[in-house]
Amino acid sequence: MASTLENLSHRILSSYDLLSRSERKLADLLLEDPDRAVLNNAIELSSASGVSNATTARFFKRLGYPSFRAAQKLLRDRSAAQPVATTAHEQHSGATLAEHLENDVQNLVRSIEAVRTDDLNDAAKSLARAEKIWVVGFGENYPLAHFARALLIRIKPDIRMIPIGGFSVAEEFSSISSTDTVIALGVGRRSRSLRVLMRAALSANAEVIYITDQIARSGADIATVTIRCRTNAPGIYQSFAAPISLITFLCSMVARRLGESALGRMESIEELHLTWDDDLPGEI
Amino acid sequence: MASTLENLSHRILSSYDLLSRSERKLADLLLEDPDRAVLNNAIELSSASGVSNATTARFFKRLGYPSFRAAQKLLRDRSAAQPVATTAHEQHSGATLAEHLENDVQNLVRSIEAVRTDDLNDAAKSLARAEKIWVVGFGENYPLAHFARALLIRIKPDIRMIPIGGFSVAEEFSSISSTDTVIALGVGRRSRSLRVLMRAALSANAEVIYITDQIARSGADIATVTIRCRTNAPGIYQSFAAPISLITFLCSMVARRLGESALGRMESIEELHLTWDDDLPGEI
DNA sequence: CATAATCTGATCAAAAATGAAAATCGAACC
């Protein structure tokens, strides 16, 4: 029913296969940054995506709008009425793929805009020189912790996870020392245990890198470095795209710092994989 | 430097944006099933992808091969000498934060552009009605599997992970039945175990949802539904933003299908959390 | 209300893409 009311991203996605090459350039630009459609004028859109003015006009027509101007008007009206609808009943009725995409792109962009490169550098430095790294994540943060550990273990030898099944948190963690660094994952629900561990780490003079969402407070009493991610999502789940992306970037900074030693480690892991003959390149 | 040595899928991906519409049809066909490039002749490729003969010839030229025939010969030779481990050395140049962001946004957008809504629907339907769900991910895919399971367990009661520490894969998996659905995570390195499990699942008449990258083949013999994610990244790690995002979306589709029962489950989980008093909303 | 900027819609020419068909190639067979 709402076919005329559909989002711009919707329309683009649903007719993506029909688009020609230059139209795809526009499509990609607008999917990556939907705001442009209302913030920029036709000329800016054209030059930003490297197509001619005429193509931009034709593009919006092909998407089913009467004209670019009409499209812009529609979109402006829509974006005014948007936030209301999204919060009300849309909440658990679920978003479309296009909305999901738009949302996650925003999370990524906003998160990374907001992060201070200095913080990342400090974090990377700390991780690179740490003797042991502790990755801590309870509840919904556990998968995130798992992910971070999987990245780090490829470039450093001693990465410990908390909590780890069957072992006592306290006893494991008691061996933390001032040469260690803790990555504390605190997105969404922040457990008391997390706070306790962060405190304990700090008072053992270890460094703490706290990865959290925007609602958490920060400060030197909480963590050495705090990195915030945006995790807004329309559905019942939080969006983990931004934390995942930032963690990956952080880890690759660490790898870069480690240089040769990280590479060596990765290569020997690669060799082990090949030895076990457990992979089938390209095929399945 | 090794750009001429890359395999077909790599070539296709690296010039994907330059391809015209019909060329993309070919590209998609070959990405889904790279074997066709050596098993089929030009005429078959053309008709399978619905383009003319001439276009197929030009397509291989545009990819940098001297001709279709030459390409086929190269690919045949290559497939014997395939195990040329993914050039792990030239890559560690390291990107800036901005480049990283740009890259991940692209991965996200392009992945979602390419995904077929029908596939997602089928996958969600299958997951919603499954009696048990098996989440399978080896190696680098293990964290991804972990993540998927964490989402699903909040809306359905019986989600099993493979591999799970300390238990025999075979014995665990033997209880799979035709009312089950498997989520197979095969991004990057695809292990033999994964393939074996997918086969076993299919032959037990369970449904298999295969989440992989663009370089994998697909088809009914491999999986019931295949969902491809773009995972390009400049550094030493793959980008998991797109798979994470798609998995999240898929799970929220499932939740939507389950409706009341999923909500009920989430609420009782919430209550349990509160009972344990292990969370500190907003503060830490 | 006047002016400037922007958009529309049309038209044209150049460039690119495409399919049909002709020319060429290459291997199998005599």
Add this chain to the structure above:
DNA sequence: GGTTCGATTTTCATTTTTGATCAGATTATG
């Protein structure tokens, strides 16, 4: 070696896409 046949490559005409331009309509701005 020569021939034949099927597959590939190239050619060529057609269609589609693209960008450029321009006159008139619309909208923003002072």
